[in-house]
Amino acid sequence: MLTMDNIVREGHPSLREVANEVALPANPEEKALLQDMLEFLKNSQDEKICATYNLRPGVGLAAPQLGINKRMIAVHFEDGNGKQYSYGLFNPKIVSHSVEKAYLAVGEGCLSVDRSVEGYVPRYARITLKATDINGDDVKLRLKDYAAIVFQHELDHLNGIMFYDHINKENPYAIPENAKPVE
Ligand SMILES: OCN(O)CCCc1ccccc1
Numbered sequence: 001m002l003t004m005d006n007i008v009r010e011g012h013p014s015l016r017e018v019a020n021e022v023a024l025p026a027n028p029e030e031k032a033l034l035q036d037m038l039e040f041l042k043n044s045q046d047e048k049i050c051a052t053y054n055l056r057p058g059v060g061l062a063a064p065q066l067g068i069n070k071r072m073i074a075v076h077f078e079d080g081n082g083k084q085y086s087y088g089l090f091n092p093k094i095v096s097h098s099v100e101k102a103y104l105a106v107g108e109g110c111l112s113v114d115r116s117v118e119g120y121v122p123r124y125a126r127i128t129l130k131a132t133d134i135n136g137d138d139v140k141l142r143l144k145d146y147a148a149i150v151f152q153h154e155l156d157h158l159n160g161i162m163f164y165d166h167i168n169k170e171n172p173y174a175i176p177e178n179a180k181p182v183e
């Protein structure tokens with residue numbers, strides 16, 4: 001099982017590289033890794049397992065955070081309306097997005113960042129994402145608000161971008177233009 005020891009932290013080069021597309025169909029190792037990433041997220045949200053293995057709860061994980069520069073992400077969370085999202089995806093891509101922006105009112109964090117970085121992270125309020133799932137099927141997701149924010153955080157990791165890159169340097173809590181808060 002994956003633990004926090006597998007997660008690289010700020011300063012590790014893979015967090016600042018553009019990850020490579022996965023040649024499809026994915027090989028058994030890549031499928032197993034994606035499964036392990038999803039299992040890590042579920043474990044991190046299980047009180048007992050989380051405490052036993054000292055995991056930080058996470059709603060998403062990207063392969064570069066494991067020092068593996070492949071375009072693979074996993075997400076496991078419930079949005080504000082109780083809708084569940086649990087995906088392991090190869091080669092995710094935003095194919096369209098809203099002009100309107102959104103930002104998580106409480107700010108963002110990252111399993112690869114062992115410090116809190118305050119401020120609003122402006123992101124697209126709505127995105128359409130295409131990818132290949134763990135079974136090799138095409139996936140097209142229309143996402144908004146919290147779900148859109150989580151997926152964009154993970155997609156950024158595939159392009160060497162950290163959440164705090166988006167925070168206004170002069171005034172971290174400046175309300176981003178044309179953006180709505182997501183509670
Ligand atoms: O890359 C995954 N990650 O570091 C875990 C935290 C994910 C996350 C946290 C706040 C808002 C969106 C996404």
Ligand code: NI
Binds near residue numbers: 157
């Ligand atoms: Ni992160």
